[in-house]
Amino acid sequence: MPMWLFFFLAALAVIAAFGVILQRNPVHCLLGLAVNLLDMGVVFIGLGAVTVGFLQIIIYVGAIMVLFLFVIWLLNLQAEGLSGYLGLKFFGAIGAAALAAELAVIFLQAAPISRLVAAPPTQGSIASLGRSLFSDYLIAFEATSVLLLAAVVGAIGLARRISSSADQAERSGAGQTSLPDQRTAPFGGASRAVDRDDQIPTSIPAPATNDSARRERRSA
Amino acid sequence: MIDLVIGALKAIVIVLLVLNLTGVLLWFERKGSALIQDRIGANRAAVFGVGRRLGLPNLGLVNTLMADPLKLFTKQDFVPDGADHFLHGLAPFLALFPILITFAVVPIGDVLEIGSQTINLQAAHLDVAALYLLAALGISVYGLALGGWASNNRWSLLGGIRATAQMISYELALGLAFLSVIVTYGTLDLQQICRIQGGVWFGWLPRWGILVEPVSFLLLLTAGMAESKRVPFDVPEAESELVAGYFTEYSGGKQAVFMMTDFAEVVLVAVLITLFFFGGWQVPWLYRDGFHFPGPHGAFLRLPNYAIAILQIVSFWVKTVFFCAFQILVRWTLPRFRYDQLMQFGWKGLVPVGLLNLMVTALVVVLFGARY
Numbered sequence: 001m002p003m004w005l006f007f008f009l010a011a012l013a014v015i016a017a018f019g020v021i022l023q024r025n026p027v028h029c030l031l032g033l034a035v036n037l038l039d040m041g042v043v044f045i046g047l048g049a050v051t052v053g054f055l056q057i058i059i060y061v062g063a064i065m066v067l068f069l070f071v072i073w074l075l076n077l078q079a080e081g082l083s084g085y086l087g088l089k090f091f092g093a094i095g096a097a098a099l100a101a102e103l104a105v106i107f108l109q110a111a112p113i114s115r116l117v118a119a120p121p122t123q124g125s126i127a128s129l130g131r132s133l134f135s136d137y138l139i140a141f142e143a144t145s146v147l148l149l150a151a152v153v154g155a156i157g158l159a160r161r162i163s164s165s166a167d168q169a170e171r172s173g174a175g176q177t178s179l180p181d182q183r184t185a186p187f188g189g190a191s192r193a194v195d196r197d198d199q200i201p202t203s204i205p206a207p208a209t210n211d212s213a214r215r216e217r218r219s220a
Numbered sequence: 221m222i223d224l225v226i227g228a229l230k231a232i233v234i235v236l237l238v239l240n241l242t243g244v245l246l247w248f249e250r251k252g253s254a255l256i257q258d259r260i261g262a263n264r265a266a267v268f269g270v271g272r273r274l275g276l277p278n279l280g281l282v283n284t285l286m287a288d289p290l291k292l293f294t295k296q297d298f299v300p301d302g303a304d305h306f307l308h309g310l311a312p313f314l315a316l317f318p319i320l321i322t323f324a325v326v327p328i329g330d331v332l333e334i335g336s337q338t339i340n341l342q343a344a345h346l347d348v349a350a351l352y353l354l355a356a357l358g359i360s361v362y363g364l365a366l367g368g369w370a371s372n373n374r375w376s377l378l379g380g381i382r383a384t385a386q387m388i389s390y391e392l393a394l395g396l397a398f399l400s401v402i403v404t405y406g407t408l409d410l411q412q413i414c415r416i417q418g419g420v421w422f423g424w425l426p427r428w429g430i431l432v433e434p435v436s437f438l439l440l441l442t443a444g445m446a447e448s449k450r451v452p453f454d455v456p457e458a459e460s461e462l463v464a465g466y467f468t469e470y471s472g473g474k475q476a477v478f479m480m481t482d483f484a485e486v487v488l489v490a491v492l493i494t495l496f497f498f499g500g501w502q503v504p505w506l507y508r509d510g511f512h513f514p515g516p517h518g519a520f521l522r523l524p525n526y527a528i529a530i531l532q533i534v535s536f537w538v539k540t541v542f543f544c545a546f547q548i549l550v551r552w553t554l555p556r557f558r559y560d561q562l563m564q565f566g567w568k569g570l571v572p573v574g575l576l577n578l579m580v581t582a583l584v585v586v587l588f589g590a591r592y
Contacts (some may be wrong), residue, residue: 056350062358
């Protein structure tokens with residue numbers, strides 16, 4: 001990868017990262033993050049880690065960011081101002097300051113970049129990746145797999161528990177009290193409508209004539 | 221310098237071929253659906269009535285290839301109120317672009333020798349082309365999702381959500397089909413996959429992948445059709461429920477770009493099926509020096525290199541067009557899935573079958589060392 005291309009991609013990554021934190025609309029923030037991750041994938045490919053670069057694009061840009069998009073849509077997140085989340089911002093600022101200091105130290109101590117050295121072609125290949133994953137890093141790899149499996153099972157468990165309790169509620173007839181908005185809306189709405197029908201002739205006249213009106217109706 | 225020119229030519233030719241094929245497929249879809257449904261179909265537009273004066277029937281070619289695009293690209297470009305203008309404009313191109321760049325790694329022939337130049341008939345040679353294809357397919361989701369979201373319309377948003385959910389669900393099955401193909405051939409290089417499929421079994425049977433990986437073929441065909449959001453998998457644009465899904469609020473040229481994306485995806489699926497399971501550019505019994513016909517006497521026909529290259533290119537596109545036509549025929553034959561059926565079919569049908577297929581493939585390769 002030529003030097004100018006690297007700096008172009010690096011600048012793009014920084015701009016996209018700023019887009020993530022400076023945009024108001026969550027969907028725009030997400031797009032900034034997607035561009036950033038795509039850009040990182042391209043940098044990986046340019047530096048010789050071809051497999052890792054493509055995997056980064058497939059997994060992060062193609063799958064995880066799309067799921068983020070889903071979450072934003074399904075939670076109906078709206079554009080928000082800069083106020084709020086003060087605690088989060090306080091600790092975030094401390095973390096950012098620590099990272100910036102770390103970067104500054106590294107920049108001051110490291111030798112300046114004069115040229116880019118791509119990894120040898122055998123190193124970024126899918127064969128070498130597989131070999132190192134299943135020999136040198138076997139335990140870490142398997143531990144990660146187990147962790148992911150546990151997360152998947154946990155996600156299914158969480159999703160299942162809600163639906164089974166809803167089923168039970170439905171079966172025992174308790175659903176009307178546990179989910180007032182959805183379950184009782186038809187009944188509640190209907191009874192309210194009946195009330196209103198009753199009230200229309202009685203509530204419009206003054207209270208004094210109320211009794212006379214009732215008497216009239218009874219006699220009728 | 222000459223390499224640069226050749227590379228640019230290859231890239232331009234393949235993109236033009238695909239774009240033109242989308243137009244022809246549009247014609248085939250409209251006229252073919254008319255035939256299937258016992259209608260006449262497009263038969264009005266003509267250029268100065270030349271065809272009629274010559275006594276030719278109007279096949280609707282002028283309609284679909286000239287009049288419709290002209291109309292679409294000169295129509296008002298409508299952007300709804302409250303829409304996100306930038307993303308609304310970007311979305312169609314974000315959908316089309318990743319699909320078009322996948323064709324860069326598609327080999328349409330072996331090598332062409334002109335003088336001292338040896339031209340690899342593939343726009344870009346990439347060792348990990350299969351990963352590249354999956355990455356591009358993954359990115360293509362954004363165009364639809366953002367098109368639905370940026371339109372500021374409930375139907376569009378629902379269509380966008382459906383399209384996204386469907387595409388990431390079926391990408392899994394597609395990826396599993398890819399994986400078993402890769403395990404079978406032992407390479408991610410598409411040109412290499414085509415070369416491996418050369419030669420014969422039993423002296424006469426072409427060594428095409430369909431004979432080794434029939435389950436992957438069905439998986440790729442099904443998941444690919446779902447990925448291109450065609451009937452029976454067209455719930456994102458189910459017109460009886462969602463008007464037109466994610467491109468409800470698009471008109472004119474941008475809508476045409478979305479339509480082109482659909483057809484480009486059809487071409488892509490056909491290309492993938494051809495590459496992985498039907499020998500790609502291989503012609504049965506055609507080798508580097510000419511035809512070696514099977515049979516007791518083994519007739520041999522020597523052919524020059526350019527003739528072989530032309531035969532290979534023709535073979536590749538004949539297979540591809542066949543599978544494009546097949547997908548369009550399926551579209552007009554099957555009814556649409558319901559949304560929950562679609563999800564169940566993807567997650568409880570294709571994914572387990574894909575996993576099983578991958579396990580069996582891996583087991584066979586490990587046990588018998590069956591490098592293809």
